[in-house]
Amino acid sequence: MRTRLALPLALVAAVSVAATACQSSSGKASATPDKKDTPVAAPSAADYNPQPYDRIKDGGTFTTVGTFDDQGNPFDVNATLTATRVWAWYNADAITYSPTGAVQYNPDYYSDVKVAVEHGDQKVTLTINPKATFNDGTPIDWTAIRATWKANNGSDKAYAASSTDGYSQITSVEKGVNAKQAVITFKGVNAAWSTLFSTFLHPKAATVAHFNNAYVKKAHPEWGAGPYTVGKWDTHSGDITFVRNSKWWGRKGKLDKRVYVNLESTASVNAFKNGQLDYTSAVDAESLKQVKGLKGTEIRSGGSPFEYSLYFNTRSAVLSDPSVRKAVEESVDRAQIAKIQFQGLDYKEPLPGSSVLYSFQKGYEDNVSAVLKYAPDDARKALDAAGWKPGADGVRVKDGKKLDIGYTLLGDDPLSKAKAGAFAAMLKPVGIHLVIKKADEADFSKILSDRRFDLFLSGNRSLDPFGARYLCDFYCSDRDSNLTGAGTPALDKEIRATTGIADLGQQAVAVNKVEKKALEQYAVLPLYSGPSTYAVRKGLANVGATIFYNPLPETVGWQK
Structure with missing residues (x-):
């Protein structure tokens, strides 16, 4: 997903045109300039204290700002980025990405993934872990994949789906060799298919009524799965505590508790300074000044997948x-x-x-x-x-x-x-x-x-x-999301042709070629991305500037 100002529902609206520290990325590296004071190369601009699972202590609490939004279903049009982040702590994290964007399949959910193109149509076969089960005892199987597809493919307008992109390209989701295998068939190819099933819905949550309304100011841990589940949700304050899930079949979560405190973002720096939070964003020079040098804390800063133009x-x-x-x-x-x-x-x-x-x-x-x-x-x-x-x-x-x-x-x-x-x-x-x-x-x-x-x-x-899948949103002359109004029908055709390339490397080559032509319209001038900068309690592992990477919940904790 790409969040961008004034783009369609698939792209959540960003609200600030001022300086913003965005969530960033990747492996452990410093954002400090070298001796020649040259710009930090984005691949190395990441800082999140990456630690393997066996280097994380058992126990402890991790507290940040956050809450259940009014709409807690991340597939719903009214859900926000906060809803997506909270959802990930008590629902499936089946597909994640490395800091630089490589696809990572979580074997606790998908034990095998095969992608093939037959007669021009893409087929994705997901083999689901035999142990994978929703918290209410319902097996996680092909019906969850089908239910997620049907709720989001746009065929039933009663669903308030955030985006039908990609889902609408799927012609069928069928049972494979057994119920633990889902066979997904696309019309044509979709190089970004993994974004569609990085998480999924419980079939019971995928009815129109439940999809639209069940998660409004409510949590449904019984329809969830993962190393953590909802321990306490204070509907008055909005604070949430996640605890280890006794029904989880994978590696247990390292933390005793994961706590979200419902505070305004403007109050987060003070809350961090007084010890209430373990982590906060430093969005500008002033907030950075307030948190820099605090005893027992460190600043983690890197690049981010954010761009102003x-x-x-x-x-x-x-x-x-x-x-x-x-x-x-x-x-x-x-x-x-x-x-x-x-x-x-x-x-x-x-x-x-x-x-x-x-x-x-x-x-x-x-x-x-x-x-x-x-x-x-x-x-x-x-x-x-x-x-x-x-x-x-x-x-x-x-x-x-x-x-x-x-x-x-x-x-x-x-x-x-x-x-x-x-x-x-x-x-x-x-x-x-x-x-x-x-x-x-x-x-x-x-x-x-x-x-x-x-x-x-x-x-x-x-x-x-x-990002290549969003080329048309920026440059197609017939897209409302193209803020500039530039472009031509001929260029539109070339842009759309790039979406039919299954190989991501070949697609990037084609996209670069076409974007050069689009930039010769002289209507968009990329300016800067900016840092993701965070104040973090020392010893907190796998948290910080991570670009596309979202560490699995069970790997977050305090370093031994």
């Missing part, structure tokens, strides 16, 4: 000309914008080269650099050639109109205002006047849906490693 509304009169858009992009010093963004965070990263793939992923290419460079002089020449002549005040003029371009700024965040000011300063010497237009954060969705902007800075976050 500058979006150009190609349907606005001033930006309808590609030469103007290109001139703007050539005038923006992305390295300087990143420097402003990361001020006070002791963090560096390579400039992003793609909207859909990250530099820590296999197959990534710097597509931005292949089609664009920071070149203000070239921008001036291009504007001259396009008929935009410098005016007496330095602002270019064409057909009696000044080259005034709007920049929509939400709220009063100082960092966002600093970046807006930097954009204006960069564009001024080229002869472009940036008109900063302040807007209320409450109007955010309407600004995007109505395209009431010229330039707009917003972000997206990937929750799975299959």
Whole structure:
């Protein structure tokens, strides 16, 4: 899943265009610059104290901010990222990803997985662990896979499904050699199929009534499975305690208790400082300053699968000309914008080269650099050639109109205002006047849906490693999720052709080739990703900056 501003239901809305520390990734490494002060390569920018299972103590408690949301079913359209995280502590974690996005099958659920393509159609065979059982005694078998598919494939509109993408491509889910085997057949191929069944529903939870309503302000541990189950849920405070599940067939959970405390995110730093929490995000320089150096704690920081970009509304009169858009992009010093963004965070990263793939992923290419460079002089020449002549005040003029371009700024965040000011300063010497237009954060969705902007800075976050599947959401001319309105039917066809490639490596090659063409529309300019930074109690293992990696619950705990 990719969470992105103003994308369809498959992509949960992000709410901030200010600096954000995003959940990050991977193996143990430092985000400290080397002696040459070069940007940290994203593959090594991870910090979460990875420890094998046998190096974790038995016992202890792990406490963070969180609660059951109003809708606790992560497949439901109204569920949030918090719901997904809480769900994972008392339901199946059948498929996870490595920090860099490699698929990992959990043998406690799927003892064997086979993927084949026959006559152009993909077939996935899941062999389910013979011991796998829901907490109410119901065997976990092919009917759970079928129930999950039927609830999410869009054939019954009564289900409030978050996304039918992928599920709608499945033509059947059938019993294999026995009930412990599910055979899933797709029309065509789906390289990202693993995102569809990383967890699943109890068949009883997959009726329309239960899917939509059973998890509203309620937990159903009897329909769950895993090393932990709900021990106590205080419906008044919202606090949750998970305890070891006596019905679990796999390795037992290391922790005695996993506790979520229902606090506002703004209160989490103080709660960490007074010992109430074991872990909290340090989202900006100020919060980092408060937690840095606290006795018994450490800062874990790394990269994240999050990216902010500058979006150009190609349907606005001033930006309808590609030469103007290109001139703007050539005038923006992305390295300087990143420097402003990361001020006070002791963090560096390579400039992003793609909207859909990250530099820590296999197959990534710097597509931005292949089609664009920071070149203000070239921008001036291009504007001259396009008929935009410098005016007496330095602002270019064409057909009696000044080259005034709007920049929509939400709220009063100082960092966002600093970046807006930097954009204006960069564009001024080229002869472009940036008109900063302040807007209320409450109007955010309407600004995007109505395209009431010229330039707009917003972000997206990937929750799975299959960014290539979202290429159309960024660049297809007929997608509402394409904030810029750029693109052509011919390019749309090339983009959609990439989704039919089953091999992820070959798909990445095709995606990079097409994205270079899409970037030549000069309507999207990737700017930065940013760090995931956390304050953590010393000794806490497998927690921190992890990119795509979500450690299995039984592996989280306190290091021996």
